[in-house]
Amino acid sequence: MPFQYLPVMAQNSAPKPPRVLVSPSKPAWCPINRPLSESRVALLTSAALRLAHQEPFIPREDFSYRRVPADPGAGEIVIDHHSGIGRVPKQDPEIVFPRTALANLQKRGIVGSLPPFHFSFMGGLRDHGKIENELATSIANDLKQSQVNLALLVPY
Amino acid sequence: MMIGTAQDIMSKVTPPRAVFVDHPVGRTFGPPHDRVRNEAVLARALEELPRFTRANEIRDPGFQWSSDGSRAWEDELLAEMRNEAKG
Numbered sequence: 001m002p003f004q005y006l007p008v009m010a011q012n013s014a015p016k017p018p019r020v021l022v023s024p025s026k027p028a029w030c031p032i033n034r035p036l037s038e039s040r041v042a043l044l045t046s047a048a049l050r051l052a053h054q055e056p057f058i059p060r061e062d063f064s065y066r067r068v069p070a071d072p073g074a075g076e077i078v079i080d081h082h083s084g085i086g087r088v089p090k091q092d093p094e095i096v097f098p099r100t101a102l103a104n105l106q107k108r109g110i111v112g113s114l115p116p117f118h119f120s121f122m123g124g125l126r127d128h129g130k131i132e133n134e135l136a137t138s139i140a141n142d143l144k145q146s147q148v149n150l151a152l153l154v155p156y
Numbered sequence: 157m158m159i160g161t162a163q164d165i166m167s168k169v170t171p172p173r174a175v176f177v178d179h180p181v182g183r184t185f186g187p188p189h190d191r192v193r194n195e196a197v198l199a200r201a202l203e204e205l206p207r208f209t210r211a212n213e214i215r216d217p218g219f220q221w222s223s224d225g226s227r228a229w230e231d232e233l234l235a236e237m238r239n240e241a242k243g
Contacts, residue, residue, distance in 0.1 A: 002163040002178055003230050012241035023170040029211035030172070036202055084240025085182045092188035101185065101195040110199060150205075153158045153171070154184055 022128050032150075038112045039149040042070075044139065045097045046123030047089065047156035048081040056080050057122050063135050067117035067142070072100040081123060081156055089156070096156055115146035123156045159184060159201045166214055174214040175201040179221045180233045 010018040048057040050066040057064070057080040068077070077093040079086055089096045099118065105111045119139050125131055143151055158171040161181045166174045177184050177197060186193035197219065204215045221229050 002176070003161075003180075003233065004164050005162040005181065006164045006168075008234065008237050012237065021165060021168040023168070027211065028172040032205060032208075036205055083182075085236060087236075088188060089182045094191070094194055095183050095185045095188055098185045098194045098198050100191060101198045104191075104195050105199060105202070110202070150157065155158065155160045155162070155165075156182070 019124070019126070020128075025132060034149060036111060036150070037109055040113045040115055040147055041102065041106075041111045041150045041152060042115050042143055042146065042148040043097060043099065043102060043118035044151050044153040045118070045120045045156060046081075046153075047079050047086075047093070047096050047120065048122040049077050049079045049093055049097055049120045051075045052078050060122070061125060061127070062122045063125065063127075063130055065119055065121040065135065065139055068097075068099075068120050070099065070103065070114040070116060070118050072103050083124070083156065096154055098154075102152075112149075115143075115148050117142075117146070119143070157205065159198075163214060163216075170212040172211055173205075173208045175204050176214050176216045177201065177219045178216070179219060180229050183221075 013019065049068065050057070051068060052075060054066050059080070059082040069075070077097065079090050079093055094100055102111065103114065106114050119142065121135060121139070158166060158174040159177060160166050160174060161177050161179050161184050163176045166176065179186070185197045200217055204217060207215060
């Protein structure tokens with residue numbers, strides 16, 4: 001049976017109630033109308049990561065996002081997320097943000113192309129309306145301008 | 157498409173498509189500094205893309221953290237998460 005995170009999170013937050021989880025208010029299903037080998041693929045991460053010279057995220061309610069170059073050689077990644085489970089990902093952000101792996105899949109022709117930037121934001125935000133109406137909308141517009149066909153969200 | 161390690165959380169937040177990776181949280185694409193494994197996990201997850209037939213489906217390709225199928229990592233993860241709670 002898969003590891004059950006929700007009971008542990010509930011215990012950890014006690015006596016405060018556990019964090020509320022919500023679904024999107026609107027359906028987000030889109031048909032896939034082109035093969036992966038012809039698709040532009042972007043990474044989205046809630047690890048609040050960035051290049052070292054970019055402005056740090058402010059724990060815990062920061063609704064900004066960073067454009068992180070898709071080129072793996074573009075610079076070292078820093079993780080700002082406040083979660084205590086960050087000890088291991090901070091040793092190697094690629095295990096939650098597989099920028100190099102995705103670039104290699106593009107070189108191998110498995111993925112069609114990459115946008116100039118991937119997108120990073122803070123996970124665990126509590127204002128769901130602001131997430132859906134502001135943060136997600138801004139990132140979606142950025143993805144659209146970059147002609148991204150497939151966005152891969154890796155929760156942190 | 158979401159690629160995540162917490163199947164119970166993904167089932168509550170209902171992304172349009174999701175692939176479950178049965179790894180400890182924070183190690184979605186494998187242990188640190190294993191680029192071969194990072195790429196293998198990502199490639200295998202992407203293979204699921206044409207197999208989704210309905211919205212909010214979570215597909216499970218059968219990833220395992222340990223090659224021998226051991227789930228000892230769960231005890232370590234539980235200890236880590238409890239230590240995080242203590243602050």
